[in-house]
Amino acid sequence: MHDNDFTKILGWPGYRVYQHEIDEAAKTLRLWVCRKRGNRKLICSGCGRKFSDAHDFREREVRDLPWGEYRTTVIIEVYRVCCPQCGVRVEKVPQLPSKAPFSKRFEEAVGLACESASVRQVARQFRLAASTVRAIDLRYLKRWSATRHKAPLAQMGVDEIYFGKQMKFITVVSNLDTGEPLWFGQDRKQETLDEFFRTQLNATQRKRVEAACVDMWQPFTNSIEQWAQNCRIVYDKFHILQHANKAIDEVRRAEFFRKGGRMRGVVKGKRWLLLTRWVNLEGKKRQQLNDLFALNRRVMKAYLLKESLERLWTYRYEGAMLRYLQSWIDELRWQRLAPFQKLAQMLVDHLNGILNYCRTKVRFGVVEAINGNIKTILRRGRGYKKLAYLLLKAQRMAVTKTEFIVLQKAA
Numbered sequence: 001m002h003d004n005d006f007t008k009i010l011g012w013p014g015y016r017v018y019q020h021e022i023d024e025a026a027k028t029l030r031l032w033v034c035r036k037r038g039n040r041k042l043i044c045s046g047c048g049r050k051f052s053d054a055h056d057f058r059e060r061e062v063r064d065l066p067w068g069e070y071r072t073t074v075i076i077e078v079y080r081v082c083c084p085q086c087g088v089r090v091e092k093v094p095q096l097p098s099k100a101p102f103s104k105r106f107e108e109a110v111g112l113a114c115e116s117a118s119v120r121q122v123a124r125q126f127r128l129a130a131s132t133v134r135a136i137d138l139r140y141l142k143r144w145s146a147t148r149h150k151a152p153l154a155q156m157g158v159d160e161i162y163f164g165k166q167m168k169f170i171t172v173v174s175n176l177d178t179g180e181p182l183w184f185g186q187d188r189k190q191e192t193l194d195e196f197f198r199t200q201l202n203a204t205q206r207k208r209v210e211a212a213c214v215d216m217w218q219p220f221t222n223s224i225e226q227w228a229q230n231c232r233i234v235y236d237k238f239h240i241l242q243h244a245n246k247a248i249d250e251v252r253r254a255e256f257f258r259k260g261g262r263m264r265g266v267v268k269g270k271r272w273l274l275l276t277r278w279v280n281l282e283g284k285k286r287q288q289l290n291d292l293f294a295l296n297r298r299v300m301k302a303y304l305l306k307e308s309l310e311r312l313w314t315y316r317y318e319g320a321m322l323r324y325l326q327s328w329i330d331e332l333r334w335q336r337l338a339p340f341q342k343l344a345q346m347l348v349d350h351l352n353g354i355l356n357y358c359r360t361k362v363r364f365g366v367v368e369a370i371n372g373n374i375k376t377i378l379r380r381g382r383g384y385k386k387l388a389y390l391l392l393k394a395q396r397m398a399v400t401k402t403e404f405i406v407l408q409k410a411a
């Protein structure tokens with residue numbers, strides 16, 4: 001094989017292979033490349049200015065994609081230019097995206113692998129250290145983020161995620177239209193969200209935020225009211241239903257302890273049944289619930305209340321929504337279901353933000369989906385000490401998932 005053939009297979013635009021070395025025992029391939037004749041312009045990596053003369057050069061070794069079983073190293077001459085603006089600077093080489101000893105397409109292969117596997121698995125696959133894989137992945141994501149279009153923020157979601165004992169709570173701000181997370185902040189205070197508005201949006205952008213989908217968490221509401229005057233607060237349906245789930249769980253536990261004896265056996269292990277919606281239960285499970293209800297009317301009543309609350313968001317007009325909520329609260333009378341009375345009070349206290357759904361439609365479920373994505377990423381591997389890395393990772397995941405759904409629809 002001639003060096004010409006090596007040049008073709010390597011396929012680095014503007015470079016040719018002038019020397020190679022194959023080690024069959026070690027299964028390594030080393031390729032020395034230099035610029036092709038037509039490729040003489042040097043570009044300053046600082047400002048992009050073009051030069052025809054080099055200041056000096058040095059050799060760099062980078063790992064490239066493997067050739068079959070052969071681990072491939074490319075040795076390349078990298079020039080420095082004497083730039084009037086930047087001083088002596090290294091030239092820009094498209095295949096060398098950073099100072100790390102890897103080619104761009106090698107980093108891309110690692111980054112792509114990191115989208116569907118844990119860092120540990122990728123490290124094993126490429127025979128790299130886990131810390132190296134993480135560094136490559138972060139650069140890969142940063143390059144992707146730098147070139148893409150950022151959508152304007154009209155509807156935002158704000159949520160919190162519990163990160164465990166050390167990090168405690170993280171505030172997650174997302175774009176409901178694109179379904180991607182925009183910003184992470186430490187803690188879940190009013191100041192946390194204030195920081196988002198202060199550092200991530202300018203005055204015009206803040207005015208353009210028309211709706212925010214949030215949980216009934218006062219610090220967030222306060223911050224939004226202070227910073228985004230045109231923003232309507234819409235309390236997230238899924239969060240409200242979570243509160244309803246909590247209420248039914250409290251009822252279940254109270255009945256469990258109150259009744260004792262035989263009742264305990266019936267209620268025991270029914271937690272997930274009670275938290276699952278009726279439509280999602282198969283026949284056998286429904287029967288189990290019915291058996292439970294036959295023994296305990298209070299649990300049944302609580303379950304029906306939880307189930308019927310969801311209908312609240314099927315109304316398009318405030319008046320109708322309000323009437324439905326009123327009738328739902330009326331159902332509670334004489335039931336002595338304290339957790340649900342507490343929930344009803346909470347709904348009344350946050351009435352405006354519930355009715356706002358009739359005034360501004362927001363996509364419920366986006367916040368939940370983003371939350372789920374972040375948890376998936378965290379489950380796949382720890383080591384996200386840098387929130388910026390986790391954010392990029394979650395953004396990339398949101399975008400690739402959307403692409404996947406679009407592809408499925410097209411097919």
Ligand SMILES: [Zn+2]
Pocket residue numbers: 044045046047048049083084085086087089
């Ligand atoms: Zn320059």
